[in-house]
Amino acid sequence: MGYGVKGLILPPQNDEIVRRLAHRWLRAVEPHNKWATIAKRCVEMLEGEQWTEAEKAALRQMRRTALTLNGIAPLYRLIMGYQSANRTDVTFQPTSDSQASEDVADVLNNIFKSEANRCDMNYTDTDVFADGLSTGRGFWDISLDFEDNELGEQKVRALDPFSIFIDPDCQHYDLSNNDQGAGYIQESVWTNLDNINEKYGSDAAMAVQAIMSPTYQSSVLSYLADSHVSPKTFFGGYADDKNYGQWSDVFYNDFIDQQAKQIKLLNSQYKMTVMAPCFVDLETGDKVEVPQEWIGRQDIIDKVMQHAAQLKNPLTIVTRPTKKVRRTVTCGDILVYDNWSIYKDYTTIGYFPYFRRGVTRGIIEDLIDAQREKNKKRSVLTDILNRNANSGWMFEEGSLDAQQEQNLREFGSAPGINVKYKRKDAAANKPERIEPGNFPQGLAELEAKAADDLHEISGINQSALGQLDTVQSGRAIEARQRQTVISIQMYSDNFSRSKKLQGRNCLCLYQNFYTEHRIYRVMGEDSSLTQLAINQQQTVGDNAVKRLNDITVGKYSVTVADVPISATFKQAQFEETMMIIEKLGPIGQALAQSAPQLILKQSSLPQQQEWIKALKAAQQAGAGQEKKPQGVDPQVLQT
Numbered sequence: 001m002g003y004g005v006k007g008l009i010l011p012p013q014n015d016e017i018v019r020r021l022a023h024r025w026l027r028a029v030e031p032h033n034k035w036a037t038i039a040k041r042c043v044e045m046l047e048g049e050q051w052t053e054a055e056k057a058a059l060r061q062m063r064r065t066a067l068t069l070n071g072i073a074p075l076y077r078l079i080m081g082y083q084s085a086n087r088t089d090v091t092f093q094p095t096s097d098s099q100a101s102e103d104v105a106d107v108l109n110n111i112f113k114s115e116a117n118r119c120d121m122n123y124t125d126t127d128v129f130a131d132g133l134s135t136g137r138g139f140w141d142i143s144l145d146f147e148d149n150e151l152g153e154q155k156v157r158a159l160d161p162f163s164i165f166i167d168p169d170c171q172h173y174d175l176s177n178n179d180q181g182a183g184y185i186q187e188s189v190w191t192n193l194d195n196i197n198e199k200y201g202s203d204a205a206m207a208v209q210a211i212m213s214p215t216y217q218s219s220v221l222s223y224l225a226d227s228h229v230s231p232k233t234f235f236g237g238y239a240d241d242k243n244y245g246q247w248s249d250v251f252y253n254d255f256i257d258q259q260a261k262q263i264k265l266l267n268s269q270y271k272m273t274v275m276a277p278c279f280v281d282l283e284t285g286d287k288v289e290v291p292q293e294w295i296g297r298q299d300i301i302d303k304v305m306q307h308a309a310q311l312k313n314p315l316t317i318v319t320r321p322t323k324k325v326r327r328t329v330t331c332g333d334i335l336v337y338d339n340w341s342i343y344k345d346y347t348t349i350g351y352f353p354y355f356r357r358g359v360t361r362g363i364i365e366d367l368i369d370a371q372r373e374k375n376k377k378r379s380v381l382t383d384i385l386n387r388n389a390n391s392g393w394m395f396e397e398g399s400l401d402a403q404q405e406q407n408l409r410e411f412g413s414a415p416g417i418n419v420k421y422k423r424k425d426a427a428a429n430k431p432e433r434i435e436p437g438n439f440p441q442g443l444a445e446l447e448a449k450a451a452d453d454l455h456e457i458s459g460i461n462q463s464a465l466g467q468l469d470t471v472q473s474g475r476a477i478e479a480r481q482r483q484t485v486i487s488i489q490m491y492s493d494n495f496s497r498s499k500k501l502q503g504r505n506c507l508c509l510y511q512n513f514y515t516e517h518r519i520y521r522v523m524g525e526d527s528s529l530t531q532l533a534i535n536q537q538q539t540v541g542d543n544a545v546k547r548l549n550d551i552t553v554g555k556y557s558v559t560v561a562d563v564p565i566s567a568t569f570k571q572a573q574f575e576e577t578m579m580i581i582e583k584l585g586p587i588g589q590a591l592a593q594s595a596p597q598l599i600l601k602q603s604s605l606p607q608q609q610e611w612i613k614a615l616k617a618a619q620q621a622g623a624g625q626e627k628k629p630q631g632v633d634p635q636v637l638q639t
Contacts (some may be wrong), residue, residue, distance in 0.1 A: 009337040010203035014385045018333050021268050024184055026258075028165040035360065036229035038164050039135035042364035043231040045136050046072055046537070050375055060380070067379045071454045072367050076133065078460060079363065079488055086494055087122075092556040097284075100158050100554030107549045108556060110532055111510055115154045127158035128351050129495060132513035136227040136362040137161040138351040138500075145342070146515060152513055154506065162230040164348065171357045172237045172496075174385055174501055176345035178323055184270035185348050188228070190262045196336070200329070204336045211332045268328045269346050275321065276322040278303070292340060307381045338429055344508055353491040363491070370454050377447035383590040395421060395431035460487065496560045503558035511552050 035526035044050070051059075051066045059066045092108040094100035116122070124140065132138030138161060147153035165186040173181035193212075195206035210216060277290045294300050301317070308315040325341035341347075354361040393408055399421040401406065408419065408431070419431050520532045536548040579597060592599060597612045 004242065009201055009542050010207060010337050013335050014338075017328060017338065018330055018335060018452050021186070021266065021270075021328060021330055022169075024268075024270075025165060025186055025188075025266060028168055028186065031168045032165050035136070038365060039137070039162070039362070040229055040231045041368065042136075042362055043134050045368055045371060046070075046076055046364055047232070048073075050371060064383045065379050067375055067382060069374055070371075071374060071451060072364055072371055075454065075460050076363065079133060079491065080126075080130060082488065083492070083495070084126065086492070087620050088125070088499045089561050090499055090506075091559050091561070092503070092507060093559055095555045095557050097555040100556055102304060103547060104551055104554060106165050106555055107532065107534060108510060108551055111534070111551070112506055112521060114520045116156075117303040117507070119154060119156045121156050124156050124158045125499075128498075131161050132157065132353050132362065132495075133474055133491065134364055135161050136352060136360040136365070137164070138186070139164050140349045140351075140502060141347050142502065142509065143347045144347065144509065151516060154509055156481075159187065159348065160230075162228070166350075168358070173350075173352065173355050173497060175348060175350055177269075177500075182346070184268060185346055186269075187267040187348070188264055189267060194264050196265075196331075204334075207334045208263060208331050208336065244451055249551060257616065263331060266330045268330070269341065270326055270328075271323050272326050273321050273323050275319050276324070277317050278320050278322065279315050280318055282316055287320065290317065290322075293493070320554065342513075344512070348503070349498060349501050349505060351495055353494055355494060367454055370450050374447055374450040374454070377450060381447065393419075393431050395429075399429075399431065500558050500560045505561070507556060507558060515552050563568065 032342040038279070048068055048070055050068050050070070056066050092103045092105045094102055128136070128138035128140055139159040141155075141157045141159050143155055144152035146152050165188065166175065167182040167184050170180070170182040193209055193210060198206055227237060278287045279290060280287050290301070304395075305315055325343060325346060327337065327339060327341045328335065330336040347426065352360045353363065368534050400419075404420060421431055515535060517533065517535050517537070521529045521536070522532045532549070534549045534551050538546050538548055581592050581599070584591070596615050600611050600615075
């Protein structure tokens with residue numbers, strides 16, 4: 001993340017902080033690696049690496065096949081398709097706070113949609129959902145980015161779950177929970193000197209460059225090595241595979257890669273309780289910490305107190321214990337960055353398909369044994385059939401010459417083989433094929449059972465996959481498909497829970513950092529883009545200054561709703577709308593004529609905006625035509 005536009009300097013070095021964070025990392029590594037070892041196996045099973053190298057070598061030595069029949073992939077794709085077909089909408093609602101309003105809530109909703117579209121949040125959500133489904137853990141990082149905007153704008157990233165180390169004492173789904181949440185979160189990331197120089201300053205880059213020297217002695221790096229477990233995370237290789245052959249001597253340890261000129265940073269977020277001055281609303285009791293940059297600026301604090309008094313909302317300042325987030329970046333025994341976080345909570349948000357007091361699991365872990373059983377049984381059956389095809393021959397000694405014996409060994413199982421033998425007397429026996437044993441039906445039944453186990457364990461039946469099932473009627477198939485949706489509902493519920501936490505962090509971001517005048521383009525009620533201004537200062541009477549659409553005040557809650565976005569759902573919506581209009585009779589026909597845009601919005605018709613504009617123009621043209629006055633015929637008056 002970006003830390004501001006003023007640049008950074010190397011903080012004062014503190015060995016105690018470095019060793020404390022290293023100790024926390026070591027404490028989190030063991031439980032993390034236990035999870036990561038299983039999660040790595042799950043990813044390999046999903047991506048087709050279902051046999052170990054030792055198993056493949058043993059089978060090759062025995063001239064046996066190692067078949068991979070990936071039954072996990074279609075089950076995984078089905079759940080991913082369900083997530084893609086159901087959008088999770090985050091909306092903000094005003095609370096009982098007197099300064100919150102529905103109009104500002106609508107403004108916040110439009111900002112969230114605009115920012116989510118700008119940073120491709122939908123695709124990031126899919127990446128996090130995929131990580132969680134396959135490994136049991138997925139992570140977002142929501143922070144400010146100053147690369148393209150000096151004032152900062154929202155940035156959403158999907159983090160590698162194998163690089164996120166969580167406090168092993170965490171027992172709450174919300175990592176930022178103050179009671180049972182994570183006391184610390186650490187991210188281990190590879191970087192290079194150019195990135196360090198750009199993000200943390202030249203002094204930090206020079207300090208890290210000294211660590212990369214092969215002669216550098218570090219008591220911290222010596223016991224932080226060889227600790228990363230990860231599957232294939234980049235094109236064509238393993239993230240933890242440092243076998244460079246003849247270049248292996250230049251690899252220092254798990255935190256320094258001399259060949260690639262990379263070094264690993266430990267980015268730590270942890271909470272600390274400190275005594276801090278806080279503004280307290282004397283009427284409502286609401287408490288908020290005084291900004292760090294205001295401490296020592298009595299002139300600013302006096303202005304705030306005077307403004308609150310003018311609004312008849314008096315404030316006071318008290319010192320209270322407050323939990324704050326500290327951010328520290330270390331590289332070996334070097335403090336690269338150390339300061340209070342500008343955010344109220346951790347920027348890292350987790351998604352866990354299954355969660356129980358810190359225990360996380362994905363969908364694949366329970367399917368490993370069934371998938372391996374299926375592969376083994378099919379490989380054994382294939383090997384038996386191959387051996388039965390070449391069961392061998394029986395022939396009398398001397399009935400075949402040496403060349404014929406060699407041909408029989410090599411081509412005895414080939415179709416249409418011709419065998420020529422020597423008949424010494426009438427009692428001589430001709431060569432006969434050795435009849436193979438009976439085909440083991442038990443193996444075939446076990447393989448079929450293993451295939452059924454994949455569906456039973458996952459809760460996904462063949463009807464949900466669109467395959468032929470034992471049930472033939474359409475309603476029965478729909479019922480079985482609904483059963484599948486119920487069985488995977490836990491994954492969607494936890495994703496909605498994570499999206500609510502995501503909305504909470506975004507709301508905090510907007511209210512605390514989007515404090516200046518900004519303009520957004522949002523979709524209006526008529527499906528056209530309109531400009532939306534926030535925090536716009538206006539002068540109202542007696543030179544009083546008021547801010548239009550001030551999103552920095554008021555308390556708002558976050559709600560999450562699942563909205564299907566598939567073409568089938570849109571078609572069903574349109575058909576339901578037309579049915580309602582038909583049931584309403586004349587009233588429905590009048591409604592359709594007076595507001596046809598409502599019907600068009602429910603359809604999947606392309607170029608909806610052009611249709612709506614054309615209909616509005618036609619309505620305005622019809623309304624502009626003056627009707628001829630209806631009066632008495634002049635000829636009647638003359639008579």
